[in-house]
Amino acid sequence: MQKKNNDVKDKKTWCGLNQPEMKEKDADVVVFGIPFDGGVSYRGGAAEAPEVLRANTKHSTPQTERLHFYNRLNIVDSGDFVGEDRDTLFTEV
Numbered sequence: 508m509q510k511k512n513n514d515v516k517d518k519k520t521w522c523g524l525n526q527p528e529m530k531e532k533d534a535d536v537v538v539f540g541i542p543f544d545g546g547v548s549y550r551g552g553a554a555e556a557p558e559v560l561r562a563n564t565k566h567s568t569p570q571t572e573r574l575h576f577y578n579r580l581n582i583v584d585s586g587d588f589v590g591e592d593r594d595t596l597f598t599e600v
Contacts, residue, residue, distance in 0.1 A: 511586035
């Protein structure tokens with residue numbers, strides 16, 4: 508199942524390059540998260556990564572530490588694919 512929160516629809520996400528109104532087929536980059544903790548036995552937390560990454564990219568600039576700029580990319584965030592079974596999640600992608 509695909510889930511979109513407010514960060515997915517925010518143009519500030521992904522260093523201000525997110526284009527929520529753009530169709531995925533027209534984008535240079537399509538981002539989607541798979542919040543999944545099922546692969547670890549006692550170190551949960553990986554499932555929070557997509558949400559944390561989106562929040563952190565609102566405060567970043569579209570450049571690398573060596574000043575390579577990628578501000579011409581059109582990014583579309585497709586949200587998170589959530590569910591209990593990892594194999595089912597990957598068939599949706």
